[in-house]
Amino acid sequence: MRFLEQLGLYIILLKKVFSKPEKAAIYYKQTMHELVFLGFNSVGIISVISFFMGSAITLQTAYNTENPIYPLYLIGLGCRDSIILEFSSTISALILAGKVGSNIASEIGTMRITEQIDALEIMGVNSASYIILPKIIATLIFNPILTLISIIIGIIGGGMAGTMAGVITLQDFIYGIQYAFIPYYITYSIIKTLFFAFIITTVSAFQGYYVNGGSLEVGRASTKAVVHSSILILIFNVILTQLLLS
């Protein structure tokens, strides 16, 4: 019952978000701002995490396949596919749900409790659209770029860790990451990323927009934003994998 009520409110909010923008120029400016704020500012964390995850994946693959029957380049191939299929889209999305999601929920929640949203409404501005739409557009544009960055840096990390630990030669690794490469996997990864970006932004914005009360509730909303969007990401990961790869 409560779930249906929330779902209803979420859909109403989305309808408000996607109604005709007031003034294109202002939305453009806001979107540029959000591209930097929500997108560009996440390049660092995604790069660092991808580098180390790529390294770990390579070493694990290497130690799990210590069998002379398997050619060494399989390590490179395994590393590439885990990163593209699962890590760079799903794990990155979970990390972004933590960083960007809590950020969006607390920013919008604070605007709600300090009556800034009321101030927009009273001026005749569609507050939902003005605040949320630029965030959605910015994450839809930038998160795929983050995913690509994550893939590249993850593979570089894998190659470096593998050669430094002496489990694979650079030649074998490079051969492996090129071997039987399926470009569709990248498309699959990007499609997942787009869904996840939409989930993170709208679910977190929803939590923030309907905050009622004070700063405690803002904190609660930002926790809920992270938990709910993470769960939805994992559920959609299963659904999308079934739809796109079967």
Place this chain on the structure above:
Amino acid sequence: MIRVKNIDKSFSGKMVLENVSVTFEPGKTNLIIGRSGSGKTVLLKSIVGLHNIDSGEIWFEDVLFNKLNFTEKKEIRKQMGMLFQGSALFDSMTTEQNVRFPLDMFTNQSMEEKIERVNFCLKRVAIINANKLFPAELSGGMKKRVAIARAIALNPKYLFCDEPNSGLDPITAILIDELIKEITDEYSMTTIVNTHDMNSVMEIGEKVVFINEGKICWEGSNNEILKSDNEILNDFVFANALAKQLRSSQL
């Protein structure tokens, strides 16, 4: 002129406003007074449509405002300015950007024209050399004044102020009250001010509406308020020791 007719407002079953009817006249500072929790903010937000009322009518001139859809409401909202209880300046914008925001959103003026208007409004509320400061860098009284500047940027016909002087020292509070009254007279706006400050009532209360537990309990002007024999009103008006003494010495 704003007319409120028989409005009811409840939150999840709890009645906050009950059968409220009142008329606010143009060119006047209309005051809504009452104790904390009596429903002043809810009444003001219902009038401007931030709360949906359960039943009743809200008229702006001869338009039935509460029945309009968002786009139609927008046209009337462009003529409204509102000062919120906590100022509600946009944190991410400077003073100048805050005041410029309604101009950016709803006019096609050039940047020079907009800046000129912004500076005019800021000067009107006596804020100078603060254009580049962010709300976090302003004092409470300055925030209220910047918020007034933002509210009057588009030359509104209606001005709504929720506790414009709460949390301010008595001198600043009176300055803000006088500013609101002057602006109201200057542009013959219809102004509605929520307050629980008796100083404001005596200073600027051309028309005063006393609200108690969600019902209108008394209406009149600041000249009449001290002579009323309404007991609930008297409890409110003569709540502080000084007022009580004054009253007993008069009797």
